[in-house]
Amino acid sequence: MESTTDIEFEVNGKRVRLAVSPREHLADVLRQRCGLTGTHLGCEHGVCGACTVRVDGAAIRGCLILAVQADGAQVRTIEGEGNDPVMQALQQAFIERNALQCGYCTPGFLLTAAELLELDPDPSRESIREYLSGNICRCTGYQAIVDAVELAARRLRGEAGTDASVP
Amino acid sequence: MSSAPANRDGTDLRARAIGQSTVRAEARRFVTGAGAYVDDLPAHRLLHAAFLRSPVAHGTIVKLDLAPALRMEGVVAAYDGEALAPHCQPVRGLLAHLADMQAALQWPLARDRVRWVGEPVALVIAESRALAEDAAQAIAFEWAELPPLVDPRLALEPDAPRLHAELDSNLMFAATVATANVEQAFAQAGTVVELAMRTERVTAMALEPRGLLAQWDAAQHRLTVHMGTQVPWMMQAVFAGVLGIGCDQVRVVAADTGGSFGSKIHCYGDESAVAVAAKRLGRPVRYVADRLEAFVSDVHARGHEAVVRAAVDADGRLTAFEVDDLCGAGPFSIYPRGSVNESRHVLGLTGACYRATEYRARIRVAMQTMAIYGQYRGVGHPLACLFTEAAVDAAARQLGIDPLAFRRRNLVPDDAYPHRAPSGARFERLSLCACLDELARLMGYDRLRADQRERAADHERGAHQGVYRGIGLAVFVENSNHSSANYGRGGAPIASRDGAMVRLTQGGGIQCAVGLTDSGQGVTTAMAQIAADAVGASIVDIRVFMGDTEHTPVSGGNWGSRGTGISGEALWQAGIALRAQLVAAAAALHACSPDALELVDGTFLRRDDRACVCTLQALADAIYFRPERFPRGFQPEPAAQRHYAQTEYDGIYTNGASASWVEVDTRTGFIKVLGHWIVDDCGTVINPLLLDEQLRGAAVQGIGQALFEGCLYGNQGELRNATLADYLVPMAAEMPDIHVGHVTTPTATSALGAKGGAEAGITGALASVVNAINDALAPLGAQVLELPVTPERVLRAIGAIHDPAP
Numbered sequence: 001m002e003s004t005t006d007i008e009f010e011v012n013g014k015r016v017r018l019a020v021s022p023r024e025h026l027a028d029v030l031r032q033r034c035g036l037t038g039t040h041l042g043c044e045h046g047v048c049g050a051c052t053v054r055v056d057g058a059a060i061r062g063c064l065i066l067a068v069q070a071d072g073a074q075v076r077t078i079e080g081e082g083n084d085p086v087m088q089a090l091q092q093a094f095i096e097r098n099a100l101q102c103g104y105c106t107p108g109f110l111l112t113a114a115e116l117l118e119l120d121p122d123p124s125r126e127s128i129r130e131y132l133s134g135n136i137c138r139c140t141g142y143q144a145i146v147d148a149v150e151l152a153a154r155r156l157r158g159e160a161g162t163d164a165s166v167p
Numbered sequence: 168m169s170s171a172p173a174n175r176d177g178t179d180l181r182a183r184a185i186g187q188s189t190v191r192a193e194a195r196r197f198v199t200g201a202g203a204y205v206d207d208l209p210a211h212r213l214l215h216a217a218f219l220r221s222p223v224a225h226g227t228i229v230k231l232d233l234a235p236a237l238r239m240e241g242v243v244a245a246y247d248g249e250a251l252a253p254h255c256q257p258v259r260g261l262l263a264h265l266a267d268m269q270a271a272l273q274w275p276l277a278r279d280r281v282r283w284v285g286e287p288v289a290l291v292i293a294e295s296r297a298l299a300e301d302a303a304q305a306i307a308f309e310w311a312e313l314p315p316l317v318d319p320r321l322a323l324e325p326d327a328p329r330l331h332a333e334l335d336s337n338l339m340f341a342a343t344v345a346t347a348n349v350e351q352a353f354a355q356a357g358t359v360v361e362l363a364m365r366t367e368r369v370t371a372m373a374l375e376p377r378g379l380l381a382q383w384d385a386a387q388h389r390l391t392v393h394m395g396t397q398v399p400w401m402m403q404a405v406f407a408g409v410l411g412i413g414c415d416q417v418r419v420v421a422a423d424t425g426g427s428f429g430s431k432i433h434c435y436g437d438e439s440a441v442a443v444a445a446k447r448l449g450r451p452v453r454y455v456a457d458r459l460e461a462f463v464s465d466v467h468a469r470g471h472e473a474v475v476r477a478a479v480d481a482d483g484r485l486t487a488f489e490v491d492d493l494c495g496a497g498p499f500s501i502y503p504r505g506s507v508n509e510s511r512h513v514l515g516l517t518g519a520c521y522r523a524t525e526y527r528a529r530i531r532v533a534m535q536t537m538a539i540y541g542q543y544r545g546v547g548h549p550l551a552c553l554f555t556e557a558a559v560d561a562a563a564r565q566l567g568i569d570p571l572a573f574r575r576r577n578l579v580p581d582d583a584y585p586h587r588a589p590s591g592a593r594f595e596r597l598s599l600c601a602c603l604d605e606l607a608r609l610m611g612y613d614r615l616r617a618d619q620r621e622r623a624a625d626h627e628r629g630a631h632q633g634v635y636r637g638i639g640l641a642v643f644v645e646n647s648n649h650s651s652a653n654y655g656r657g658g659a660p661i662a663s664r665d666g667a668m669v670r671l672t673q674g675g676g677i678q679c680a681v682g683l684t685d686s687g688q689g690v691t692t693a694m695a696q697i698a699a700d701a702v703g704a705s706i707v708d709i710r711v712f713m714g715d716t717e718h719t720p721v722s723g724g725n726w727g728s729r730g731t732g733i734s735g736e737a738l739w740q741a742g743i744a745l746r747a748q749l750v751a752a753a754a755a756l757h758a759c760s761p762d763a764l765e766l767v768d769g770t771f772l773r774r775d776d777r778a779c780v781c782t783l784q785a786l787a788d789a790i791y792f793r794p795e796r797f798p799r800g801f802q803p804e805p806a807a808q809r810h811y812a813q814t815e816y817d818g819i820y821t822n823g824a825s826a827s828w829v830e831v832d833t834r835t836g837f838i839k840v841l842g843h844w845i846v847d848d849c850g851t852v853i854n855p856l857l858l859d860e861q862l863r864g865a866a867v868q869g870i871g872q873a874l875f876e877g878c879l880y881g882n883q884g885e886l887r888n889a890t891l892a893d894y895l896v897p898m899a900a901e902m903p904d905i906h907v908g909h910v911t912t913p914t915a916t917s918a919l920g921a922k923g924g925a926e927a928g929i930t931g932a933l934a935s936v937v938n939a940i941n942d943a944l945a946p947l948g949a950q951v952l953e954l955p956v957t958p959e960r961v962l963r964a965i966g967a968i969h970d971p972a973p
Contacts, residue, residue: 002240023297031207040204042376044457044458045890047891077200078199095194096190098190098856101687101688101861102375103194104204105374133898136891138372138864139864141860141862142897142902143902143905144860146899
């Protein structure tokens with residue numbers, strides 16, 4: 001049998017204790033052991049960004065960190081962001097602007113964009129494009145994603161005329 | 168031909184939900200991480216599959232011993248080609264209606280010989296994916312290398328080693344077409360341009376790799392497969408064939424599908440092997456390719472070499488086109504679509520947008536030891552467009568005519584339809600000139616030319632040294648709403664006739680079932696819009712169910728820009744039928760004539776005073792719970808089903824035009840796309856919000872192929888860049904904002920009038936980007952005719968580097 005290591009970490013605000021194999025990466029553990037399948041695997045070599053999660057606040061690649069390295073960390077996935085106002089604004093804007101098609105890259109984009117808006121509440125289109133350049137979307141032309149992040153940022157800044165138009 | 172959809176009072180029904188930028192209701196699932204892709208699906212007693220794949224391009228299997236794998240922890244079973252063969256049938260990717268096509272039998276796993284790096288050789292089934300991968304590595308596999316066949320030209324040499332003993336050459340397919348006076352047209356031309364072009368192979372790179380979850384129900388003797396797919400009905404026939412069971416013993420359900428772009432419409436050996444294993448083992452088995460496997464086992468596409476020529480007379484009129492195209496399509500023709508349609512599009516469509524009446528083409532498709540080859544978004548249309556439009560620009564440049572004016576002079580005029588191209592391709596009705604005019608307006612063509620001239624003047628003054636800007640145009644056609652001409656007539660089990668079912672639910676809503684899938688296009692929402700208008704219900708009361716062979720009517724699936732045009736028309740007709748049935752039921756319930764009522768937004772109104780008679784909810788209540796309220800003997804019918812096939816043309820061509828505005832830095836070879844524009848005519852637009860971003864996404868894929876993407880093979884047939892770090896796809900920072908415009912020419916072959924919009928964006932993009940680069944390089948007397956146009960190729964073109972390519 002494979003040897004395992006006990007880890008204890010916080011996933012979406014809940015303490016979790018697991019015995020994990022040293023070779024398991026965090027994204028696999030979140031998906032297979034925690035049932036959090038909103039974290040997607042697109043390449044498992046750190047390029048596509050579909051497995052982006054937040055570890056101690058930082059948006060990182062779930063496929064490039066071993067689960068044992070997350071021992072003691074606070075981990076947040078797309079499923080745990082439902083009450084976050086920045087994430088809510090982004091989700092709503094993504095829906096309205098059709099900033100997703102197949103949806104496979106979407107959680108990664110949302111988590112990366114949330115980190116951006118926390119750091120810079122008023123990013124230019126260029127800096128949005130730059131910040132999201134670690135995430136591959138193969139369906140959209142990226143334009144709708146940039147539009148959506150811009151719209152969410154405007155709403156979070158409380159700018160007039162940006163009320164949500166649809167449920 | 169059906170009549171245009173109009174209400175009895177003459178109001179256009181399409182003016183309601185159809186044409187609105189309705190947001191996708193299902194999008195909320197994806198933004199909350201609740202999508203359910205095949206790797207997310209739960210299954211009881213699930214087993215996992217991993218493959219051993221060939222590390223060499225060509226070799227004889229000398230030893231394949233599964234015993235070490237079978238001894239490993241957690242391993243349940245292992246199969247090689249020989250072990251699997253008694254339990255399955257091979258496939259042959261032959262289209263029977265194509266003369267001179269040949270293709271070899273293909274088994275799910277290699278037998279005797281391996282023929283490409285990545286070919287599945289053995290399958291291990293274990294309790295976890297990690298354990299299955301461990302065991303696959305323990306298999307004792309030895310081979311004796313055979314000479315790889317990489318260059319398709321060499322593969323076709325008479326003395327080249329034959330890839331398949333059962334075939335007498337490595338030529339998969341060849342075809343020619345020539346008009347009577349083509350020789351004369353070239354001989355008499357005032358100007359002839361000739362370009363030798365080459366495009367690197369690319370791959371669709373759907374972000375979710377291929378995968379399936381297969382389960383065998385021994386009690387019902389039935390296979391159920393959940394998978395990422397565009398074609399559940401086709402896959403039902405494919406799995407039935409592979410397992411040697413009846414179609415009705417297979418159920419295929421499309422899971423949420425993380426992109427596809429033509430990559431998930433094929434019979435892959437690894438997927439077939441998993442289905443066979445699931446049947447043998449009686450436990451569910453899941454396999455999802457990892458990214459490295461995807462690169463070597465997904466179909467590749469678009470690797471061509473072509474010499475294209477165009478002849479222009481003394482008046483600046485194009486008189487003839489010629490193309491000689493060669494493509495290397497891997498060792499097997501992919502089942503069931505075959506690997507030759509890309510080349511067939513090149514044959515059928517090169518030069519086809521122009522008035523030139525003379526044409527000659529030759530296409531050849533060679534078998535070689537590279538990854539298997541198949542359809543990718545747009546299939547051959549982007550290549551036909553690239554070859555044509557590069558030649559058109561070269562001719563205009565040589566003649567000193569503005570490329571926009573040269574196209575206006577030579578395009579088939581918009582009032583000349585139906586039109587038959589010299590190749591034989593038939594176009595119902597195109598708007599090439601209108602699209603080009605709209606494109607010129609949208610992009611501000613004259614302003615960009617003025618900017619370019621100012622730049623040139625700056626160069627004279629010593630500013631902006633080494634940085635050149637260029638404009639590229641491309642005019643294109645793109646097939647949609649296919650008849651059976653491509654597949655059904657060739658024996659491929661891909662339906663041309665789609666069905667749609669619509670019914671009134673007991674809750675007063677409208678439930679629709681169509682056989683399509685939604686891999687992100689938003690077709691679920693488009694179908695709801697169509698159903699809402701056809702029935703006369705509010706869109707919020709429409710539920711659309713798709714993608715399950717158990718619960719939907721038959722469909723050819725969602726590929727080739729056919730979903731909305733074909734299934735959408737079936738749904739429209741079913742909805743119209745249901746509307747009439749419901750009006751008749753409401754009239755019977757309220758003792759009036761059906762002619763006195765209409766159904767609007769879920770409410771039955773009296774035509775004379777617009778008074779509300781009842782709602783769909785009230786009618787449903789009466790139909791299901793209070794049948795005694797209807798007149799004696801009257802049986803209301805709350806469901807309707809219709810089917811539709813487009814049979815008048817081989818396909819209904821859409822058309823459009825695209826433009827790129829690029830900056831080339833000749834010091835570094837770097838290219839920056841400053842702007843990109845598309846004007847598309849896909850007939851009736853169902854949802855502009857969804858369509859426009861689809862056009863943009865497709866354009867980005869096209870820009871990717873033009874500038875970055877290529878499957879780079881070494882001379883031993885090894886794929887050298889099978890990672891996302893090495894195979895470059897466009898990211899947000901490199902892409903410009905993309906501006907979209909529309910011209911609307913509904914097809915008269917359906918009442919809905921919709922053609923497809925999924926591929927138009929990519930079809931023109933390759934050509935417009937390449938033309939823009941060559942426009943920028945024109946002052947240097949340089950041009951690049953190989954894709955992708957990498958910085959290295961730019962620097963070679965301008966003579967900045969001379970050493971031979973590595």
